[in-house]
Amino acid sequence: MPISINGADYPLPDDPRVSLLDLLREREGLTGTKLGCNQGACGACTVLLDGERVLSCLTLAVQAEGREVVTIEGLTGDGEELHPLQQAFIDHDGFQCGYCTPGQICSAIAMAQELRRGDPSHVTADLASGPNGPTREEIRERMSGNLCRCGAHNGIVEAIEVLLAGEAA
Amino acid sequence: MSKLQNALVGGVRTVLEHIPAAWLPGASPDHLAERRVALGTQQPRIDGPEKVRGMARFAAEVPMDELLHAAFVHSTIARGTIVELDIAAAEAAPGVGLVMTHRNAPKMKVPPSIGLTSMKAAGNHTLPIMQDAEIRWNGQVVAVILAETREQADHAASLVNVLYDAAPSRTRFEEGKANARTPHSIQMDQNRLEKGNATKKLAQAAVSIDATYSTPWESHNPIEPHAATIAWEGEKLIVHDATQMIHGTVGSLAKVFGIKDDDVFVSSPFVGGGFGAKGLWDHQILGAAAAKLTGRPVRIRLSRESMHRLVGGRTQTEQRVALGADADGKLKALLHHGYATKPRHSITDEAFSQTGRSLYACESFDVVQHYVDLDLLANSFMRAPGEAPGTFAIECAMDELAHALNMDPVELRRRNVATCDPVSGAPHSQSDMMAAYDMGAERIGWDRRSPEPRTRSEGEWLIGMGCATGTFPFLRMPGTAARITVDATGHAHVASAAHEMGMGTATVQRQHAADRLGLPLDSVSVTIGDSTLPYGALAGGSSQTASLGAAISAASDKLAEQLLRLAGNDTPLAGLKPGEVEFADGGLRKIDDPSRHETFASILGRASQAEVSVTGESKAPMEMLKFSMHSTSAVFCELRVSEVTGEIRIDRLVGAFDCGRILNAQTATSQFKGGMIMGLGMALTEETLLDERSGRIMSTSLAEYHVPVHLDVPDIDVLWTDIPDPRTPMGARGIGEIGTTGVAAAVANAVFNATGVRVRDLPITLDKLDLG
Ligand code: FES
Numbered sequence A: 001m002p003i004s005i006n007g008a009d010y011p012l013p014d015d016p017r018v019s020l021l022d023l024l025r026e027r028e029g030l031t032g033t034k035l036g037c038n039q040g041a042c043g044a045c046t047v048l049l050d051g052e053r054v055l056s057c058l059t060l061a062v063q064a065e066g067r068e069v070v071t072i073e074g075l076t077g078d079g080e081e082l083h084p085l086q087q088a089f090i091d092h093d094g095f096q097c098g099y100c101t102p103g104q105i106c107s108a109i110a111m112a113q114e115l116r117r118g119d120p121s122h123v124t125a126d127l128a129s130g131p132n133g134p135t136r137e138e139i140r141e142r143m144s145g146n147l148c149r150c151g152a153h154n155g156i157v158e159a160i161e162v163l164l165a166g167e168a169a
Numbered sequence B: 001m002s003k004l005q006n007a008l009v010g011g012v013r014t015v016l017e018h019i020p021a022a023w024l025p026g027a028s029p030d031h032l033a034e035r036r037v038a039l040g041t042q043q044p045r046i047d048g049p050e051k052v053r054g055m056a057r058f059a060a061e062v063p064m065d066e067l068l069h070a071a072f073v074h075s076t077i078a079r080g081t082i083v084e085l086d087i088a089a090a091e092a093a094p095g096v097g098l099v100m101t102h103r104n105a106p107k108m109k110v111p112p113s114i115g116l117t118s119m120k121a122a123g124n125h126t127l128p129i130m131q132d133a134e135i136r137w138n139g140q141v142v143a144v145i146l147a148e149t150r151e152q153a154d155h156a157a158s159l160v161n162v163l164y165d166a167a168p169s170r171t172r173f174e175e176g177k178a179n180a181r182t183p184h185s186i187q188m189d190q191n192r193l194e195k196g197n198a199t200k201k202l203a204q205a206a207v208s209i210d211a212t213y214s215t216p217w218e219s220h221n222p223i224e225p226h227a228a229t230i231a232w233e234g235e236k237l238i239v240h241d242a243t244q245m246i247h248g249t250v251g252s253l254a255k256v257f258g259i260k261d262d263d264v265f266v267s268s269p270f271v272g273g274g275f276g277a278k279g280l281w282d283h284q285i286l287g288a289a290a291a292k293l294t295g296r297p298v299r300i301r302l303s304r305e306s307m308h309r310l311v312g313g314r315t316q317t318e319q320r321v322a323l324g325a326d327a328d329g330k331l332k333a334l335l336h337h338g339y340a341t342k343p344r345h346s347i348t349d350e351a352f353s354q355t356g357r358s359l360y361a362c363e364s365f366d367v368v369q370h371y372v373d374l375d376l377l378a379n380s381f382m383r384a385p386g387e388a389p390g391t392f393a394i395e396c397a398m399d400e401l402a403h404a405l406n407m408d409p410v411e412l413r414r415r416n417v418a419t420c421d422p423v424s425g426a427p428h429s430q431s432d433m434m435a436a437y438d439m440g441a442e443r444i445g446w447d448r449r450s451p452e453p454r455t456r457s458e459g460e461w462l463i464g465m466g467c468a469t470g471t472f473p474f475l476r477m478p479g480t481a482a483r484i485t486v487d488a489t490g491h492a493h494v495a496s497a498a499h500e501m502g503m504g505t506a507t508v509q510r511q512h513a514a515d516r517l518g519l520p521l522d523s524v525s526v527t528i529g530d531s532t533l534p535y536g537a538l539a540g541g542s543s544q545t546a547s548l549g550a551a552i553s554a555a556s557d558k559l560a561e562q563l564l565r566l567a568g569n570d571t572p573l574a575g576l577k578p579g580e581v582e583f584a585d586g587g588l589r590k591i592d593d594p595s596r597h598e599t600f601a602s603i604l605g606r607a608s609q610a611e612v613s614v615t616g617e618s619k620a621p622m623e624m625l626k627f628s629m630h631s632t633s634a635v636f637c638e639l640r641v642s643e644v645t646g647e648i649r650i651d652r653l654v655g656a657f658d659c660g661r662i663l664n665a666q667t668a669t670s671q672f673k674g675g676m677i678m679g680l681g682m683a684l685t686e687e688t689l690l691d692e693r694s695g696r697i698m699s700t701s702l703a704e705y706h707v708p709v710h711l712d713v714p715d716i717d718v719l720w721t722d723i724p725d726p727r728t729p730m731g732a733r734g735i736g737e738i739g740t741t742g743v744a745a746a747v748a749n750a751v752f753n754a755t756g757v758r759v760r761d762l763p764i765t766l767d768k769l770d771l772g
């Protein structure tokens, strides 16, 4: 079965050792997903796999067989219009160089869903009742796998709050 | 710098003392410091949409046919000779196109060293690159593998067998101190500064402190790895690079390969974070050499490990600071002595000893720094080189002195703030450090601080507040040029080989050009980022905005001349000289007479010209030698320390900056915050771990080198005085690096306030906090 990437079907790579990140960047020219470490340490390569965030450098492309991958390029569709979170990143200056940005955005979209689902995190006080709303501390803890060396952390968190507020409304 | 250069700079300074300021660049204040329309407003990044869509193209993403991918084999000893180099298995591995070693590498010259005096040099060290069997640091590249895929190259690299004849090496800081050398000068100043008798004054001072502070090797670790996509077209070399020095790379590669500057093309429109790291290192040179040998284009993207082994970082320092004061806190003596690792093949000065020379008035000084020569990777500049470690030592010492005096640390600064250069007496171009302190103190609520350490707590958490001064000098690079082209619709296009690493370069200079030319923002566009454009100096030393700003200003003067010539006599501007007109409302008008105005479109239309294009070059930055030009900041921190574990959590961070005019509130805020967050990393987590037995770096991944993550970063408040500097373009001074300075000291001082424990050794990790 093929892999669906941003709604289009792609064949599995001939070599089962190819990572999802390499499939995207090196073979299909989808360079919006970034490589920061290739070791699972920076989050720059985060994409959505069936709606959940994964590090594509630590995911084999074949693991995505028959599943849906959404990358930063897939968030906007064909239209000019930005995803609300992309716009919020611009409005709150949630980046400088922009290299960690696609990973931050994909990660935050899945994180919002984790919060909605009530998944607890390390800073959730009561594991049974789940997170006590989208506090800054919850957002920060949950986004800590996405490094930003430019130091756009405040803007990123503010942009994510806009997304969460929009969803709540 | 050599003795000779030192003498020259000294000579120029002496001459300038007698030259009226009116003759120098910045003689009359830039009117844009006050008359601002687009400047000073908050403008979103013009490249924002591209970046959030993932459409901004970085160096490793440039498509090319027939591309080969490079991987490196690094030496595993610090010094010695390669005696056996078995590459047979690697050559036979699937997909391998080339194995390059010193045996088959082309002849390459050492790249010219980067420096203030050479505009087309970018070399970070002076060692030959793959020209012989000698090993000079642990991690040096001994083989380059090119293969059809990166995985194949990485695999083949693992098959290379190297045998070394190891020679004795010097890799221990403590041992190196014994043979440290004392250079005659550091950057543009004499190294040794003796003014008054500091030793005697220290001994006689009513109150004194004397302590030693140390800062570790740190690595920039931008999230985008260093990368280049390289091709030869005949004798022409094409490099899509991630660099903050486009023209320096052009000039250097031309020298290395013995070709003309014009035959090197370097493009670097987006850089995924630089911080000083994205210069010319061995990888671009080796990539170009390998591409030459195979006749195919090459992509080199450094692994995190290769980044640590090939790209130098902020060097280790050890600094003694002794301060003596009278009972009122007036400084009598300032001694700042210390060591920094700087291998002989390194170019970069870690000029920590500059910090204490500019901040505070003091009766006597005794300042000198020594270099420890080790067999290590060349060190380099990392965000706020010199001042980042320098402010840690000086500003912790000031806090210790305040404590010894039983005086509020802000008050101690107030009593000693310099009103002119404390050493030379040169006037400040502009400086108001205490304005920054007052703003910052109010914002954080400094009056809540308990002067007595370890007196505030909440549960297991000890709470403390600290402050420190940050500082960074003003720099403007010579030679930067900009082209302005105005077309028949009145649209202006600005072009220069400037760099975008996240600072918002094009965004801010578009605001600048709009105001400079009297145009609305959307009538201006800006192109930066490749070597076909007019010369751009490196993006370093927080200088790019001023350098490019001065070039655009110079170009606008030429544009006015050119337009007046084109306008001829049949115009409301007839007979006016360039000095009598100003840009306004999409054209030129007579100063003080708005009725005599003509638009660009009208001038060009009558002259039947499609466009007018001029290139201007900024003047030599003589103002830097005549005036004392430093930005300052006041950093405030409030934090908690767990009495149980020693864990430190930063609750608040406030930075108040006196950096001249702020040009774009949004991008400036991000620059300041980004710098401060790097300061947080310096304070608490960052350290490049060296195995001193072998000279090998142990922390070569982001799992082992800890940069601040979201949960480490509190809400940060950024404030600025916004007082124009009358000597600089747009009244602004650089803001890219000062954010990093002072933060580690503010944190250390807050830790002391919280716990009563003084940690003088960065980073402040849990093991150093004995809360007894
Ligand atoms: S590239 Fe995947 S986590 Fe860094």
Ligand code: FES
Binding pocket: A094, A095, A096, A097, A098, A099, A100, A101, A147, A148, A149, A150, A151, A152, B223, B272, B273, B502
């Ligand atoms: S914006 Fe540069 S690393 Fe995050």
